[in-house]
Amino acid sequence: MSIAFIFPGQGSQTVGMGAELAQAFATAREVFQEIDDALGQKLFKLMAEGPEGDLTLTENAQPALMAVSLAVTRVLEKEFGVGVDKAAFVAGHSLGEYSALAAAGAITLADTARLLKLRGLAMQRAVAVGEGAMASLIGPRTDLALAEAAAVAGSEVGVCVVANDNNHGNVVISGTKAAVDKAIEKAKELGARAIPLNVSAPFHCPLMQAAADEMEEALARTTIIAPRTPLVANVTAAPVHDPDVIRRLLVEQITGRVRWRESMTWLAGEGGVTRFVEAGAGKVLSGMAKRIAPDSEAVPLNSPADLEAFAKSL
Structure with missing residues (x-):
């Protein structure tokens, strides 16, 4: 063992x-x-x-x-x-x-x-409070590829990256609020559920x-x-x-x-x-x-x- x-x-x-x-x-x-x-x-x-x-x-x-x-x-x-x-x-x-x-x-x-x-x-x-955001993408269809695609969509309007690759079905994105909001929309289109996280800053991102x-x-x-x-x-x-x-x-x-x-x-x-x-x-x-x-x-x-x-x- x-x-x-x-x-x-x-x-x-x-x-x-x-x-x-x-x-x-x-x-x-x-x-x-x-x-x-x-x-x-x-x-x-x-x-x-x-x-x-x-x-x-x-x-x-x-x-x-x-x-x-x-x-x-x-x-x-x-x-x-x-x-x-x-x-x-x-x-x-x-x-x-x-x-x-x-x-x-x-x-x-x-x-x-x-x-x-x-x-x-x-x-x-x-980062000033309110400028950044994080969201957890969850569900059986949520994997790293889906989260990366959502983050790419969010990056069109600001900083957005995959912050935590926790496990299949649970990946967290982080970045500017507008970018994370857009990434959430894309993630939902791709079949994931998205939960905005109550955090004070956008951790694990540039x-x-x-x-x-x-x-x-x-x-x-x-x-x-x-x-x-x-x-x-x-x-x-x-x-x-x-x-x-x-x-x-x-x-x-x-x-x-x-x-x-x-x-x-x-x-x-x-x-x-x-x-x-x-x-x-x-x-x-x-x-x-x-x-x-x-x-x-x-x-x-x-x-x-x-x-x-x-x-x-x-």
Whole structure:
């Protein structure tokens, strides 16, 4: 049995996340305190109690989701003797890539928290509210080719690209509002359903270049070492362990496509992964794993009981 730890991205946040882990394990409380100290912010209180509107802000959601993921992996290691090095690979969806790198020891927890806080702020600053948009194209006829065709139509009036290739039946487009609106019309003509997303900025598209520039400067000042477990990167859908390459890909990821379907296909194929373990809030990636690699097992780790059951299964 070959394992990959996978780490969720924005959208998986909920008020109350991490609270059960903190109640059960001192190790989890230590993680949350370290992140609070690094940010000079009572982030865990916001995670546990809300308000939801503040938690959903990109600058808070990104480090908060990482916090839960790292609480899960550190509890697994310290309380159950199951380290991330038991896995063949790690991967993370968008901001989850930072969680994966922190869990694999490539970036310190404090640096990861600060990077994600900045990443959220930089993404928000890059495009004025209301100028950009994102939409999820869904349905059995939705594939990458359909989404690309919709994006080409949208590009006639502005920036529009495929932002997230999540799985067959779920592809996200991003760009200027007028362009995304036109792409939605085209997608519907081609047989897809389209849902405008309630996001504060158009992520993973060229409009994020200013954010990429900010992150390039910040990453240049950050110590990154080779992860204990290879990372399958969003923008290449291939394994990487060289720190300089990781640094470059984290910059490219801001404006580039999240190639999640391809990443999971590679992991289940060439990577030989038979068990995907989702470390952190929610079950979004577990659902995607079952659709992309139906012969594999997908295990979400949210609660103390989940962690105990997983450790016993090894």
